[in-house]
Amino acid sequence: MSNLRELSDTELNEVSGGFIGSSYNCGGSIVLSFGCNASSYASFFSTQLGAYSGYLAGVYNVFADLAQSASHSVIATDLKNISSYVQLGAQIGAQSTTNGLAIYKSVVNAISTSLSNGGTKITFPPSVD
DSSP states (O other), X not given: OOOOOOOOHHHHHHHHTSOEEEEEOTTSOEEEEEOSXXXXXXXXXXXXXXXXXXXXXXXXHXXXXXXXXXXXXXXXXXXXXXXXXXXXXHHHXXXXXXXXXXXXXXXXXXXXXXXXXXXXXXXXXXXXX
């Protein structure tokens, strides 16, 4: 087994897909500077948050139907819907840098409302406030 080592800035740049430089300031703390456009990072994270929202909604629906003793075919359909929810959530998140957070908040709100109403399935995408 080979010894592990720290990656160089060049190697980190290759595996991360963008330039991340580090420097030390006088206080001794490390300062990270992103060489790429900050808005591209915001768009990336919004897309990821939208995709996660779809995943969260899909998995919640599986467990909601399991708790309601749904048939195997309904559970199978719920499991198939997870991937389409993830794709739809990613598309919604990619439209704007604020859409990812908005859809996430809406999914959490829909789940909270559903739990207070007996754990029924939620629709995805829920209405974005």
